Amino acid sequence: MRSVLALAVATTLAAAGCAQNFLEWDDPEPNGLLTGPYVLLTGPDSAIVGFRAPGSQRAEVRWTATDGQKGTANAGSRKDLFSAQLRSLPRGPMIDYDVVVDGRVITKGQFRVSSAPDEKHIRFAVFGDTRNGHAVHRDVIMGITREQKVDFVLNTGDMVQNGGKPNEWITFFQIERPLLAKMPMLPTTGNHDVSGREYYERFFFLDQWSGGKRYFAHDWGNLRVIALDNGIECNRACAQFNYVRQALADGAKQNKLMVMFLHHSPYSSGYHGVDVGVAQAIGELAETYGVELVVSGHDHHYERTKPIKGTTYVVSGSSGAPIRPVRPHEWTAHARTEPHYVLVDVDGERMSMRAVNLRGEAFDSGVIEPNPPMSTQAPAVTPPAPAASP
Ligand SMILES: [Fe+2]
Incomplete structure (x- = not known):
């Protein structure tokens, strides 16, 4: 009966020229x-x-x-x-x-929203590129849920296959429910997540806390985490670059350990490879302000680099999307094609990490060396480029 009614409403709205996407929302659980x-x-x-x-x-x-x-x-x-x-x-x-x-x-x-002031240990999990690989996605979520004392999770993007379909977001949050009901999430935007419609912004309520921007900084104890949107390779001529530079300079001034995360990988030995523009922009910021760790997705494998000008780069993008082969570079410390998640531990000034597969086995681990900043100053703000005409 309900489907007949939905079809009738869909037909009416279609005839009236209305988008039909909202109809897909009308299917409540018991x-x-x-x-x-x-x-x-x-x-x-x-x-x-x-x-x-x-x-x-x-x-x-x-x-x-x-x-x-x-x-x-x-x-x-x-x-x-x-x-x-x-x-x-x-x-x-x-x-x-x-x-x-x-x-x-x-x-x-x-x-929790942060550690207590006297608390030295922080643990967060990283995963991404879940897309429509629901079985692997579920296993990753259950794996992280079983880990002890994870404070929050970073998602490296491409959460859904087609961000313009609201049902895909509903499925995403259904699968993530055991995790996200008790561990807060910091998201970043993958190319599959945005399609010109507003579902990403809507499900993450960006208008209520980030002014609609997909980049932001969040502090957890002595750790500053900065989420980047696509487009950081704007040659200093965009609002995002200036925001991130200021957030990094402030973090360096406060002696914080710093992590940047984004979807497109600056350094990767996978299908997409090195993104030269992103690597240049991120590398300059990371070296200047002493970023310890950059995590990303987009490529569907796991990879940890040796420190590059002081910064460790990690690709974590196989939590559901089809895995792809990887051909390590000379700067690769470890690479592997296997669904996984990453756990990062912060103990005072010491950071370490391990990559865990779906059998709960840690197949890579490493220490992330401190990266002292060269500067704590952000230069005068570069005016952003004029917005392109629609
Ligand atoms: Fe992607």
């Missing part, structure tokens, strides 16, 4: 919560809890920290995708939360 919850870090003491609750009128998220602080955030919605912005969260304690829809607790989760 519990009424099809997507999420998922947690996005949006600031030093804030996070968004996102979830989809078809047919629901009102929702909120109630949270309680283990230090006793608590609060409630109303969830706004666009169609049936809700987001609750949790603010003034304590840094360090675990935060338990309830998703309350139409007065009923639908689901629960927990996360």
Whole structure:
């Protein structure tokens, strides 16, 4: 009956010239919560809890920290995708939360926004290029979920096959639910994720916390993580380059360990190979401001470089997309064609990492050497190039 009704509505909208994409959203799960919850870090003491609750009128998220602080955030919605912005969260304690829809607790989760000031150990996971390899994607998610004390995850992009199809995002968040309900995520944009439609921006609520930009910086303890959008190879003539340079200069001034992550790999021995423009832009920034680690995807293998001008580069892009062969360069420390995820540990000033396959075996590990900055100053801002005409 529902499909007949949907077809009738689709026909009507098509006749009226309306996009039919939203029709694909009208298929609620029995519990009424099809997507999420998922947690996005949006600031030093804030996070968004996102979830989809078809047919629901009102929702909120109630949270309680283990230090006793608590609060409630109303969830706004666009169609049936809700987001609750949790603010003034304590840094360090675990935060338990309830998703309350139409007065009923639908689901629960927990996360942290940062380490406590005296806490020295940070652990984060990296994976990407899940696309439509759902079985491998599930195994990667379950693998990370089984790891102990992972604080947050970095996604290197190409989360879906076609970012213009909302059903693919729904599937992505369904698969990620066991992870993202209790580990916050920092995303970056892959070429498959954006298609000229707004679903990436919409599912990550960018208008609510990054001003719609797909690049941002986030601090976790003594670690500064910077997400890059496509286009950093703009020869200093774009707003992103200037933002990233300033974030790196500030991080260097504060003696932070620094990680940059993006989709397109500066250094890779895989199918796409070295991206010269990206390697040049990132390399200059990384060397100047002392970036310890750059992680990326796009190529569907695992690779860790020897330090290049002080920076270690890691490709992690085989969490579902078809794996591809790799032919190591002289700067390669380890390369492998196998689905995996990466765990990075920060202990005070010491960083180390290991790559883990779907059997839970660490097939590569290495120490990431500190990379002292050459400068803590960002030059005067270069005016961004005028926007291209549509
Ligand atoms: Fe890609």
